[in-house]
Amino acid sequence: MKMIDPHVHMTSRTTDDYTAMAAAGISALVEPAFWLGQPRTTVGSFIDYFNSLVGWERFRASQFGIRHFCTIGLNPKEANNPKLAGEVIDLLPRFLAKDGVVAVGELGFDDQTEDEARWFTRQLEIAREFNLPVLVHTPHRDKKQGTIRTIELLRSLKYPEERVLIDHNNEETLPIVLNTGCWAGHSIYPNTKMDEHRMAALVKKYGVDRMIVNSAADWGISDPLKVPKTTDAMRSLGIPEEAIHEVVWNNPVAFFSQSGRFDVADLAEPPAVDRSLSYESNSVLRGERR
Amino acid sequence: MPINESVRNQLQSALQVRTSGEAARWLQEALKEAERGPLERLLALYTEASMRLGRLPLAASGGESFAAAPEGLALDRWTLEDAARATFLLARADHVDFEAFEDVARACYEQGDAREQQSWLRAVVLLPAPDRFLALVIDACRTNILPVFEAVACENPYPSRFFPERNFNQLVMKALFTGVRLDRIVGLAARANIELARMATDFAAERRAAGRPVPADIGLALSSAAA
Numbered sequence: 001m002k003m004i005d006p007h008v009h010m011t012s013r014t015t016d017d018y019t020a021m022a023a024a025g026i027s028a029l030v031e032p033a034f035w036l037g038q039p040r041t042t043v044g045s046f047i048d049y050f051n052s053l054v055g056w057e058r059f060r061a062s063q064f065g066i067r068h069f070c071t072i073g074l075n076p077k078e079a080n081n082p083k084l085a086g087e088v089i090d091l092l093p094r095f096l097a098k099d100g101v102v103a104v105g106e107l108g109f110d111d112q113t114e115d116e117a118r119w120f121t122r123q124l125e126i127a128r129e130f131n132l133p134v135l136v137h138t139p140h141r142d143k144k145q146g147t148i149r150t151i152e153l154l155r156s157l158k159y160p161e162e163r164v165l166i167d168h169n170n171e172e173t174l175p176i177v178l179n180t181g182c183w184a185g186h187s188i189y190p191n192t193k194m195d196e197h198r199m200a201a202l203v204k205k206y207g208v209d210r211m212i213v214n215s216a217a218d219w220g221i222s223d224p225l226k227v228p229k230t231t232d233a234m235r236s237l238g239i240p241e242e243a244i245h246e247v248v249w250n251n252p253v254a255f256f257s258q259s260g261r262f263d264v265a266d267l268a269e270p271p272a273v274d275r276s277l278s279y280e281s282n283s284v285l286r287g288e289r290r
Numbered sequence: 291m292p293i294n295e296s297v298r299n300q301l302q303s304a305l306q307v308r309t310s311g312e313a314a315r316w317l318q319e320a321l322k323e324a325e326r327g328p329l330e331r332l333l334a335l336y337t338e339a340s341m342r343l344g345r346l347p348l349a350a351s352g353g354e355s356f357a358a359a360p361e362g363l364a365l366d367r368w369t370l371e372d373a374a375r376a377t378f379l380l381a382r383a384d385h386v387d388f389e390a391f392e393d394v395a396r397a398c399y400e401q402g403d404a405r406e407q408q409s410w411l412r413a414v415v416l417l418p419a420p421d422r423f424l425a426l427v428i429d430a431c432r433t434n435i436l437p438v439f440e441a442v443a444c445e446n447p448y449p450s451r452f453f454p455e456r457n458f459n460q461l462v463m464k465a466l467f468t469g470v471r472l473d474r475i476v477g478l479a480a481r482a483n484i485e486l487a488r489m490a491t492d493f494a495a496e497r498r499a500a501g502r503p504v505p506a507d508i509g510l511a512l513s514s515a516a517a
Binding site for chain 2: 110
């Protein structure tokens with residue numbers, strides 16, 4: 001079955017991961033801009049990171065037959081650095097205009113501070129200007145309250161709910177999100193957030209409408225094969241193939257297609273793999289070098 | 291700063307007891323340089339402390355007590371490098387005006403590796419005008435490096451003394467999330483509040499819905515409900 005991982009931080013992953021993901025059926029992915037596990041101290045670090053998301057990482061993915069899209073935004077953790085946050089926001093228009101940027105994000109709440117609310121609001125305004133959907137992170141701590149605050153903020157700005165993907169849901173937050181017009185993302189992790197069996201049970205209970213799963217794999221303990229593993233878990237629970245296809249393909253396609261930059265026809269064919277290609281003369285596949 | 295003066299004396303005498311030979315000589319010189327040397331030199335000494343003194347516990351076995359320490363600051367859990375770094379900063383603070391000191395202190399934190407940041411965070415309550423470093427300490431809690439988080443959250447009176455309620459609650463929730471024992475948070479009982487109890491109750495519900503265990507000590511975050 002063909003699958004999309006709509007939230008995975010490939011910058012932190014190896015070429016072995018790309019190989020395994022492609023072999024498991026993942027043919028496209030979305031890499032949201034997030035933090036790097038520790039705070040950045042200068043705006044230049046963001047410029048280089050954003051550049052790698054729209055350039056180098058996309059090339060790396062293509063070498064394995066995987067289409068790479070990304071989202072660009074100021075993540076909530078780093079929204080608390082008042083000096084940097086404004087500088088990063090000023091960068092966004094430059095990067096949001098680029099091909100393959102299919103949403104603004106991750107944005108949202110982490111500690112649920114005033115600064116986070118301020119930059120969340122500002123980025124929703126920017127998303128509107130660029131006619132892009134938004135990918136919203138929900139906090140680890142005090143998640144339910146953070147999810148409610150997120151929805152209140154979206155509504156106060158009358159942001160179109162069908163253009164919002166609220167991510168990292170669990171049993172407590174999912175009914176709240178499904179009660180809105182927003183899409184519901186689920187990050188399937190080895191230890192925290194949500195596992196594939198609980199996820200399959202949620203699909204069984206709530207159906208497939210606006211349901212999305214991702215691995216959110218990053219530099220922490222995580223698994224870039226969680227989307228295929230969730231597919232297996234759904235299958236063992238007797239969920240029909242068409243329903244699984246909705247969750248792991250049609251839903252993310254429908255959500256990100258709202259950007260106008262997620263070409264479904266284009267997705268039908270994997271990118272041509274020319275393993276002798278190199279990116280600015282640096283070959284990822286060093287063994288293939290002639 | 292009479293309290294900090296006496297803590298500093300205690301740290302210095304504990305260091306003297308616990309070091310000898312080359313290490314003792316280095317420490318003596320380093321303290322003089324820390325007072326007035328250039329910033330680059332202080333940063334180098336701050337780093338070098340671990341190499342020169344090692345990470346042995348500051349408290350000798352059988353242990354003296356550190357009577358002068360502010361309540362909740364567990365100097366007996368500090369290492370030699372922690373103590374040396376704290377005395378460097380305190381020595382500097384005595385010899386320059388506060389603005390100059392603040393720049394130096396920030397540089398030691400910002401350019402420090404994880405061990406240096408831990409030493410810094412353990413000692414921040416001893417620095418002059420510790421409230422001036424509030425934003426930095428709150429930001430330190432966002433770390434994913436558990437020992438750095440623990441340096442703020444555990445055996446450290448700074449959060450209960452200076453954190454606004456929201457940040458204090460976030461710290462307690464992060465401790466619950468990361469498996470840090472709540473009884474290590476100084477002043478939790480005094481700072482417990484209704485909002486924290488609400489957050490902890492929601493967290494317990496979320497864990498149960500996920501079929502996962504609820505931390506046994508979560509009651510410590512709920513105790514304010516009576517207030």
